[in-house]
Amino acid sequence: MTAHPTAPIEFRIPPRAEVLGPIRVFVRDLSRQLGFTEDQADLIVLAVDEALANAIRHGGSAEDSLVVRVRSDQRRIEVVVEDRGREFAQTFDQPFALEDHLQEMKTHGLGLHIMKTVMDSVVYQRTSDHRNVVTLVKHLPVASAASQ
Amino acid sequence: MWKKFELETIPVKVDSISVQKVRISGYLDSSTFPQLQELLDSLLRQGNHFYLLDLENLDYISSAGLGVLMGILREVREKEGDLKIVNMSEKIERVFYLLGFSRLMKVYSSEEEALQAFANRDQERQQEAPEDRF
Numbered sequence: 558m559t560a561h562p563t564a565p566i567e568f569r570i571p572p573r574a575e576v577l578g579p580i581r582v583f584v585r586d587l588s589r590q591l592g593f594t595e596d597q598a599d600l601i602v603l604a605v606d607e608a609l610a611n612a613i614r615h616g617g618s619a620e621d622s623l624v625v626r627v628r629s630d631q632r633r634i635e636v637v638v639e640d641r642g643r644e645f646a647q648t649f650d651q652p653f654a655l656e657d658h659l660q661e662m663k664t665h666g667l668g669l670h671i672m673k674t675v676m677d678s679v680v681y682q683r684t685s686d687h688r689n690v691v692t693l694v695k696h697l698p699v700a701s702a703a704s705q
Numbered sequence: 706m707w708k709k710f711e712l713e714t715i716p717v718k719v720d721s722i723s724v725q726k727v728r729i730s731g732y733l734d735s736s737t738f739p740q741l742q743e744l745l746d747s748l749l750r751q752g753n754h755f756y757l758l759d760l761e762n763l764d765y766i767s768s769a770g771l772g773v774l775m776g777i778l779r780e781v782r783e784k785e786g787d788l789k790i791v792n793m794s795e796k797i798e799r800v801f802y803l804l805g806f807s808r809l810m811k812v813y814s815s816e817e818e819a820l821q822a823f824a825n826r827d828q829e830r831q832q833e834a835p836e837d838r839f
Contacts, residue, residue, distance in 0.1 A: 574736030581765075599796055600803075606767050610735040659805050662779040667768035667804060674803060 568625040572613045572640070577606055580625060584636065591629055592697050601634065601695050604675040607668035608638040608691050616640025616689070633677075633696045640689050649681045710737040712744050717757070719823045724755045726816075730762035733770030741770070745777045754786025757819055761792035766800055778810060787826065791819045 570576045581602045588598035612623050617640055624639040653670040672679045678694040710731035717724045725748050733741060745756075756777065778788050790812045793801070801807045813819035 574734070577734055577736060578732070596799065599799070603767060603800065606734065610767065610769060613735065655805055659809055662775050662809070664772040664776040664779075667771060671768055671804070 563629050565626050565628045567627075569622045570625060572616050572619060572621065572623050574610070574613055577609055577613075580609060581606055584627065584634075587627065587629060588634055588695075591631070591634055593634075593695070597695075600675040604672045604679075604693055604695075605636050605638075607671045608636070608693060611668055612638050612640040612642070612689070612691075616642040631697070633694055636693045638691045638693075641687060642689055644683045644687075645681055645689060710740065711762075712740060714744065714748070717820065719755075719820050720828070722755050722823050722826075723753065724757050724820065724823055725753045726757045726759060728759040728762065730764075732765040733763060733773075734765060734767040735769040738769040738773050742773050742776075745773065749777070749780055754781045754784045755823060756781060756786075756788045757816070757823070758788065758790045759792050759816070760790060760794065760797055763794065763797055766797055771800075771804065771806060774806070774810070787823070789813060789819045789822060791816050 568580065570580070584605050585598050585602045588601045589595070593601065609623070609625065616623055621641045624637070626637040626639070628635045628637075649669065653666075653673070655670065658666065658670075669679075672691075672693060676693045676695050678692070680692045682690045682692075684690060710733065711728075712730075713728040715726040715728070717726050727744070727748075729741065731737070748756075758774070774788075780786075781788050788810060790810050791814070793812050798807070798812070801810075801812070811822070813822065
């Protein structure tokens, strides 16, 4: 079966937490339209929210817009979040110790773990023009994709 | 659309324990978590160490909100207090289970059950306390 990709939809948004609500609504609606279940759509929204919240918090000055780019086809949803903040630390690729996190009752550091747990793929790139690009991908379960 | 974020605090007396029941409604995320943090910090400064969080109308929680809950749990446990949760929706429960929070925070299905657990804890503590003979 051939997947039919949609044109990417791009948002340029100010780095403010108030923008999270509308983006969540968009990602949730699109996920449902693609065939993800309510539960899956809720978790995709959570992962995207974490990527965006991180970009808002660390993504550079208040004047720098964030870019959210959403692509989808009948098999998957891909959300790219770009910011102009400092380069991520190498901890991005390190495994997360959930047990230690819980035992020490840490109040920060769960966002990346949520992204990696929920999505099928989370990739970070630092571009030559100093942008942080986080790409999150979630595939539809095979049965759902096949029925599209 | 998303519901307005709202907080409501209702003091409840359970035997000798003063429990602060906090109702959290709407979306608890990186834009709203400072309001909850501020409320709980204020209650802590007033000496309140027992909390019952009513999440019946909580529609969404992100890591920012979970961080606040983790912080308050750590603080009250250090002071031999406690935090319990009641009326959690399936949606929020899924996030709690996914991230292991259900192992740290006791979730009750009814307020009566949660308050009874506070009462039992109070009775156990009183039974364990050394007798004042002089």
